[in-house]
Amino acid sequence: MPKFTRPAVAGAAMASAASLLVLSTLPADAQSAGAPANKHVLLISVDGMHQSDLDWYVATHPGSTLAKLSRGGSEYTNAQASNPSDSDPGGTALMTGGNPKSTGVYYDVEYSHKTDEPGSACTPGKPATGGDVVYDSPDDALANVNDFINPSNGTFPSFDENGSIYAKGVDKNPAAIMNLKNDASSLNASTFPVDPATCKNITPWDYLGTNSIFQVIHNAGRRTAWSDKHAVYLSFNGPGSNGQSIDDFFGPEIDSQAVMPNGVPYPQDDDWAHIDAATKQYDGYKVQAVLNELGGRDHSGKAQVGTPAVLGMNFQAVSVAQKSRSTSTTLIGPDAQGNYTTSAPQPGGYQWVNGKLVPGPALSSAFDYVDAQLGKMSAEIHKDGLADSTTVIVTAKHGQSPMNPNELVTVQDGPIVSAINAAWAQKHPDNKSLIVAGTDDDLWQSYLSDTSQAACDFVKNYLWNHTAQGYDVNKKPVTVQHSGLTQIWAGSDAAGFFGVPVNNGHYPDVFGKVQEGVVYSKPTKLAEHGGMNTGDRNVLMVVNGPGVPAQVQSNPVETTQVAPTILSALGLDPASLQAVRTEGTQVLPGIGGAHR
Template sequence: MSRRSSHPARTVTTAAAALAAVGALTAAAAPASAHAPAQRHRAARHVLLLSVDGLHQSDLAWYTARHPHSALAQLAGGGVEYTHAATTNPSDSFPGMVGQLTGGDPGVTGVYYDDTYSSALLPAGTTTCTATGPGAEVDLTEDLDKDKTALDAGQGLKGLPGSILRMTGDPTRLLDPAKLPVDPKTCRPVYPHSYLRVNTVFEVARSAGLRTAWSDKHAAYDILNGPSGQGVQDLFTPEINSDAIGYAAGDDWTKDNAATRQYDGYKVSAVLNEIDGYDHGRTRRVGTPAVFGMNFQSVSTAQKLPTSDGLTGGYLAKGVPGPLLARNLDFVDQQVGALLAELRRQHLADSTTVILSSKHGQSPTDPAALTRIDDGPLLDGLNAAWKAAHPGAGDLVAHAVDDDAMLIWLTDRSTAATAFAKAYLLSRSGTGNGIDGTARPFTASGLKTLYAGAAAAGYFHARPGDSRVPDLVGVTQYGVVYTGGKRKIAEHGGAHADDLDVPLVVTGAATPHGVRVDSPVRTTQIAPTILRLLGLDPRSLDAVRAEHTRALPVR
């Protein structure tokens, strides 16, 4: 890989070399002395974390090679770039973001997707909790909002969208408790932060007296507050799946890529205000947070939409961004550039470490491989077959999430039931459609591998019988996307390289310059790295202790 700066890169490819980089950064992060070579090597006082959803390492390499003087090239070439970083599996937004900020995988955090199921909870609205129930959906999407059609999630702001920065920094005020699952032990609703089994970077930072902030796409990102419910002091969560103001009726902010860029711009404005030392709405001067950041959505929608703004979405060929995606890489680059410029303007560049990564990739990056399959008939057929074989029985499928993976929770968790479901799904064939909408046959329900029962728990390193782990986990054949229509050309959630291979760059204060680490790393290592950069103990994180998650080899 060629470098994107005037400084030649040092390629780190072995464990010994990676440890050398660790030692170099540890020394760099030590208290400054009269002989310190540059202020930028002092320990960080701030960490700015940026997640560009859908971005692959290959996208970053493609873009920076063509734009060597861009902000993204400045980041990648100016610090430590990890060229083989993998996000969590499942590669969904919630386990992905939770992993970055806890250090844990779903088997430890208990968060498998943004819409899952728990056999230990009762359905939303339950008021009589004396008897055990069938389990409950755990929805961490826009459906929890008081008003999911509103950009402010139901806060009731006047003058939207222009007034959106006046949105509350406490998203628990925007969640409808009647939509939350119920804990049978307390008979009380379970908020997202209470659902998380481990603590977060934000909680550790707050306990050390440091300020925290974050911006994301649903009020359900209250989950990042952690079990204490107090981790993020300023959590700005405009609803991305609300009705896009000024766009066609029925379109949310993801259905038109121009709308998604506009939406991302609100979060960038919030972070700029925080860099300047204000809260996200610039109403109170509170000081620049020690840990803060945001996620971008515009690249993700550019990968998913067949067309938008008159441009073709997705990829032209394997790994080659099309015009819509290329334009959104430009957009993200401009926004990142604005954030970096503001850090310099506020004289914070030498005390701030910037971490760039992604919650998830997107699959497939090869348009010719796309096979869209409607999963509805597959699940309906499974239920019908189960009831035919078990007269008087109800549906076997309690809940399912199928994007480019298949996660299924069953009403009957016995070995016999999981084996029945596995055999049925692997025997199904049919016809889907390809990138041009023409018919494409599929076999085995579009699956390459299907884990069931104890094997599904083992796949996630979870305890067999855990109340949250799916009963079936399907790894799809490459290119399969489960969708009932033809509007979507990519998805995430699966275990393919296109889903998992994301960029990871750490640059700024307390980092060496121009290092490339080619050995495998994981985005869960971001969490202990943030704490180390701030001089805090990574073992303060529950998941770090449980999984022995190491900080990235930069320190």
């Protein structure tokens, strides 16, 4: 379908609203003709948020910040996240303009035939033996802090990753996290994959196969900032940066134990990503970082450094509410004694109401929270006189699937992997573990010890002919055909799917698309992300600001187009990004023209 442009009067009316974020992205040809570029870009990822969520929220909350953003700017209703749609390839796409074929990032927990296993014996120059590539919270320098409530329950990583704020990682004042300084000391390098050529561990930023917007902007002498959920997203610094192209990175660990403002752990005794009231508190620290940076200070609010050319954050509250069967949504307190508690749990995910699928109570609350925080950012932009020089882009690293709870089927992938390995071992007694790695959320990824086409086809055929047992949304047993998959790519077909050479070594040897609703997990979740169904990939995309037309674009776009759009908005060359040149990634249509 063609685009349509809203009447100019509608844009003018919205521009008069006091809380409207005034933003702008100028075409490259306009910039080259001498038109002023914007000085700042604020990028927001509302992880998990679909275009259909935006449609619902705008319709039911016409006075919201999200409504003003979308109605007064350019809205892209057919935006697709990366494939796979996991957080890391999704975030990396936003920052580089590239898909896994260029970035080499297929998942946050993956494997590569071109590296050696962390900690393994290594002789420089010998062929790679293959190894795990895990850039996730286990990489924190302080990844094993005892449960504050009951040490016998196990450990969490530290909120500040490196123990620089909390003695031995014991968090008694969560607000002190604003003093966190993330750099290489936040990470345990011994957990990184090993480069067989040098036998040295590969840092997250050097594993990335292409440069990032932060490198281009930093190298242009302009300040950069970003806030995210793991310290390992220092990877966005890009290769060869020595982790220095993001001037102000703030990444408090979301997998750490959730602690209420008074230093008492949440009574649910879990991490920040499994209690939505806690997730909102957690997101609030990143919001404060952004507000401080918009005000010209560093993320802590202590040093006056100037407003970054690019800054932003990801929200987690929506994603958590989408996946949780039931969760507390509100932190209550403090009372007269300074104590806090949480509201009663509410249903997560989506519900059928009068024949329509709509967000349930927990998810509705999460959308309200995000909208309120966007309102705070809007107010800060106007307060600081940035409205005429700032572009804001609101999108999502990934969606979430399934949206319809009646489609949910949870299947444990472990028994399937074990059965495949056992069947292979019967024919190949010298190799009892054919599948050596893989992460299956709502997709299938297998890395094999034998990468021959015959071995890849063996796994594909087993998966296709296997009947798996699972559970529906009511936790009743169900049976799924084809291991829960609808399409499988193996060996050379998998390489072709990603557009890389067969000997690339980074892509999954066997890659599968799940049947709508299938999630590989215990029956504790309502949804997941990582796959390629509509719920996984059809995310919101809104750009708003001076010079940006009030329009709706229904033609397909991708989240990779955010990166060149950011550079174009700042008057920098989108073609400075290697992935833009390799993949031909375009600036978002209607606001920035073709890349130069």
